[in-house]
Amino acid sequence: METKSIMIVGVGGQGSLLASRILGNVLLQQGFAVKVSEVHGMSQRGGSVVTYVKYGDEVCSPVIEKGEADVIISFELLEAARWASYLKKGGKIVTSTQTLDPMPVITGTATYPEDIVGNLMKMDIDVTAVDALSLAEKAGTAKASNVVLMGVVSKKMDFDESIWQEALNQCVPQKFIEINRAAFELGRSAD
């Protein structure tokens, strides 16, 4: 099987590491070779962050470059736009509709772009936009938007739901498991 490339993008602090670990575990349990590349440190502090997940028969490079990604999972709209050029032709974006103003917008030197979803569609991208923040708050905490999005993604991948549940169990601390299960279910039944 040809190597598949998934990017998880968002703003530092939104929980992309947990999402990538859940996805990585699901793929490993499916018997794929998997590489997940994270960035820690300075850029985690509210900056634009990206995690790469690649799987297939053999994965060499852990990173994904422009024109190589099959799917982008985005926790924030502007970040979906920022990384869109990394998709290959026919690629998909699953994005939260949440917006977070970056510092140039806060200080007034730039404006937050309008109609991002429309522009992405004009680029021939298959876009799924979900209000993950509201669904996460419905599950009990805004912090679970990442797991809501994994729920959305799980519907688009052909893996048994029990494998996702098992990965959730492995990656989420036990005391938060109920809230995250609820968030996952809300994401799975969205769209």
Add this chain to the structure above:
Amino acid sequence: MKKLMLGNEAFARGLYEAGCRFASSYPGTPSTEITEAVAKYDEVYAEWAPNEKVAVEAALGACFAGARAFAAMKHVGLNVAADPLYTAAYTGVNGGLVIAVADDPGMHSSQNEQDSRHHAIASKVPMLEPSDSQECKDFAMLGYEISETFDTPVLVRTATRVAHSQSAVEQMPRTEKELVPYVKNPGKYVMMPSNAKGRHVFVEERMQKLVAYAETAAINKVENNGSEIGVITCGAAYQYAKEALGSKVNYLKLGMTNPLPNQLFLDFAAQCKTLYVIEELDGILEQHVKALGIACKGKEIFGCIGELNQVIIAEKLLGTKLEVTEYPSQLPVRPPVMCAGCPHRGVFYTLAKHHITVSGDIGCYTLGAAKPLESMDWTICMGSSVSCLHGFNKVLGKQSQNKTVAVIGDSTFMHSGMTSLVNVAYNASDSTVIILDNSITGMTGHQQNPTTGKNLKGDPAAAVDLEALCKAIGIKRVRVADPYKLAEMEQAVLEELAADEPSVIISRRPCALLKHVKHNAPMKVNSDKCKSCKMCLKLGCPAISMKNGKACIDHTQCVGCGICAELCKFQAIE
């Protein structure tokens, strides 16, 4: 069953399986998680040392005592630890000693892009370079074999994409290693000139033996795909090359990058018509190949700046170009910022307001240099804020002393700021030093340090009393201020700047991201009272923005620190 592991976690697993008993490190991206992960194994004693020099010396002592010992650091940390490393190369070891050093090509979280292989060459210590998580585990274990066989410390170099990538790792049980009895041997361990002269001869002979080992070592492997093109590579670059070039070329992958073999290169080159060297950062393999009289291409194609990847390699060697569709409009950048509720914000707001020259240091607070506060004038390395300020003030005298400060975090102060403060007191510059005490090592992801009262395992530990320490150093004016109280912070800064003697302000407030820190309810803007003056935006808080002409606070980010409310002249923030 195989488990997905970060390179760093796999490294820790290798230490565990190899029977390592002792680990001492200072946190530094991208090396930190090795020591955090190894601390989870009860069989391994693990600690955070105040700095990398202390860590390597502690690990060296542990190996003298007969244990397999370990220290980890980032690339710039090895500069700090270079002093013990270069002489540990002479003493050699008793139990095995492995030192991990993590480079950061692309500078994801670093102040420079140095190539640690230079340290291995200069210190005459063997260096191994894994290229994925399984190799991180295997090479950590092999490191101990080489260390004990050749009587040498062993460096294992990773890089961001190896340290922070997860791939599958096979786990095995731990093999306990008996302590090697310590036997007094001054000729080997007391490095005074008469003994060191003899040990230098030993070091040179050891290097020759290691070259012979490198010629046939299994980790220096040839993959012959029957091509006329050869690629010599190591570390992460091997993975990029494999992805870009697949079986179109032959590979010589170096798992050991110091010392390098000779005959292996000559034999590999003899099978190829064209030879490329693909390595990140400096052209160290390439220089060696060229010194052997072998023609090859490397840095002239790839340069020595930033990371490589499969697309760059495919473009340069195969001429392939991927189809890319750009987003139709310019997008605002999103640089990292101080978090909502960050206690450093109140300090930098105060310093920016009074146009104070700020000597900066290494930590989250380096973000004080970013817009809109832009309240930092220089940042070099750990601990340098205090010593640089001293020199700056000595030259410019009074005109400078009343409008300059140094800012340094609690952990960075313990690392190497203390000795700089001794210089301020001893050689008397009227410098003002602000210790940003947020009760944790922040940037690397919340590690304990000697001021926090807890050790690496989270158990209670002796806590350095910063006020008493600064006084003992000879600073008479030491005061504490709360950065959430802007008026208090401003008064402290202005009074200490005006003082005609050295002073220390301890800005004390725990990191807002710490789990035990209780947050207040999010602040709200009363839009009837908001006059849209944008005063609150001057704080550069990511939770505050303008929505429909009025200030608006994002409740998902705000932790209720309240400094925006202190700033609002119209009491519009509640």
